[in-house]
Amino acid sequence: MKGREMRIVAESGVHTTIFDDGALLAVSRNGKVFRANPTAAAMWTAIAESDGDPERAAVSIANHYGIPQERARSDLTSLVGRLHDAQLIRWQP
Template sequence: MRVQPMPGVSVDIGEDGSLELRLDTAGRPRSYRCSPVRTAMWIALRQHDGDPAAAARILARQWGTALVDTRADLDRWVAELCDAGLARPAP
């Protein structure tokens, strides 16, 4: 399942290099500040058109971690983003 940002999600880079995802809606503004690991996950997802499998492969290779563990971490984080209304499965 590919994932994509919800329409209207903006991405800001902080002075410290952190990434912040924001969605300003009339009823409920949402914001999520990403750790360096989550920032790398976001970048990998966007570079691979929202494909978590491809993103996990590149991250595991770069980090020297087990693919199964990297994919599990990425899937948990994607689920958090979806639950927060910041991402959704791609159509």
């Protein structure tokens, strides 16, 4: 992940719908859809609730799942990479 000073921000036009079994992220500008499993949906929620701070999101994920913070950071980094590649998020100072 980027340094602590960077925030994760949803790209313009990304709309999220949370379901019991995950989430759906839809991009209005290009019609792309990203289906998130329950874990990825929890990570997306943690990002939003932490105001895009990746470290706070990782701590929240670790606490929620009872896993080491290192693992939460690693899992979050992987998801953030996929979301960035799909043009759903961007890094913002």
